[in-house]
Amino acid sequence: MKETDRIAILIPCYNEAITVTKVVTDFKQVFPTASIYVYDNNSTDATARLASDAGAIVVSEPHRGKGNVVRQMFIDIDADYYVLVDGDDTYVASEALELLKLARTGKYDMVVGDRLRLAQPGSLTTLHLFGNKLFVLVLNSLFRGHFRDIFSGYRVMNRSFVKQVPVVARKFEVEAELTIQALERGYLVAEHAIQYKARPAGSVSKLHTFRDGTKILLTIFQILRDYRPIKFFILLALLFFIPGVITGSIVISEFFRTGLVLRLPTAVLAVGLVLVSVFVALTGFVISTINRRFSELEAAVQKNMAKIHK
Template sequence: MTEESIAVDLVLPCLDEAGALPWVLGRLPGGVRAIVVDNGSTDGSAAIAADLGALVVTEERRGFGAAVHAGITAATAPLVAVCDADASLDPADLPALIRLVEDGTADLVLGRRLPASRGAWPLHARLANRALAARVHRATGLRIHDLGPMRVARRQDLLDLGLTDRRSGYPLEMLLAAAARGWRVREIGVPYRPRVGRSKVTGTLRGTLTAIRDMRVALAAHAGDQAQTPSAPNQSA
């Protein structure tokens, strides 16, 4: 794939995803280049990704936000997508999200996770996600159901948000900053499958609690900013 043919860069944060990467990278839609951000893997994930044709970026600072930011910085396409690299989400579902950004319908599109089986999304993670989505609605007016890891936006717009969280709060900070800028945020349902391998975040209770703590920090920071600088009404999904 030449630089001219790349319409979307797909950022895949990666920590020990050797078992999932062949399937994920084999599901790329046309015009989408994979940027695999190796975040400290010890299972050969980076070499596998490179052998399968992905651009591999190394980010030594651990954290979801650190990995995604490194990928967006390395991207060159006008649009950037983000997706977990664990095969829980299918890159083949991206075109529906991409179209809404390309045609100007939305500034940020989220893939709303719809569990494809009973074991796809642990109950504690679903409940935490639902509670956070409700808090986002109260804080911003955005009517969302999921702080999903699959999302699409314009690269430069994302960089201009000036996001600073480098841990689990990054996806929430992106939504809060987008709402503050009056972005049009939309959701599209996407199947959510059991991940391949061991979960590092919301698949465990400890990981979920860590994510909740990081996101509470992001919500508190947003509330402080809003108190100092009232913003215009936000677009809702």
């Protein structure tokens, strides 16, 4: 651990005038030498002015969506460790010290604050808790992870992670994407229990439960398609193969019983479904081979870049 490590506090904000001053002030007290950045995402209130008055470096990000903001932060800001936190005052600034301590051990590339164990009453609705558990179950099952909270907005990441992981998500699905990207790229991730507070009076969540939940689920399956194509396309192939076998078995049983194909359209449908399933499965194998070659190329490029920096 180096005392000279550069620490950047990243606070994406949209209409957080009620809370941004306190968030910036709290982090300045905990990290007096850190650079605190507030990226204002087209707020219609005084978020930008209040953040600047509190001592933050304020940058305007015109492309609406948290994912767009985080992506631009990762591009713009140069540091050794990055603390990503929401601007709604639901996280305790001092708890970043423990997250940072874990990251500085060198054992982890990203440390995530787990909100669920110590969440205060009223901080998470029953629907949000159910949704989080559902998505965690899906993600852990598909990607063989062991996470408890994939939507936490409180994370500490090292420079290697921030500069090498591509952020494609545009909105609130960015947290899930960061977690999955870490899994797929072999980065080491830890979770640490943190307090999670209810929003202050007057502060309104920007999360739309069903709309954003649908986008998050689509993001999970898109990343599964891109990074685990064999699993994705085999599952997709089964959606065609199983109905094909069921309908085909009806035709075959009738043929053995009567010696005739009595349901020609059904037979054609069955053959078509099975052929489509075979084609879909083969597509997965082809894409997997292409992905492997690109991964080898990416690894070679990173190795050469590391030699250049030395």
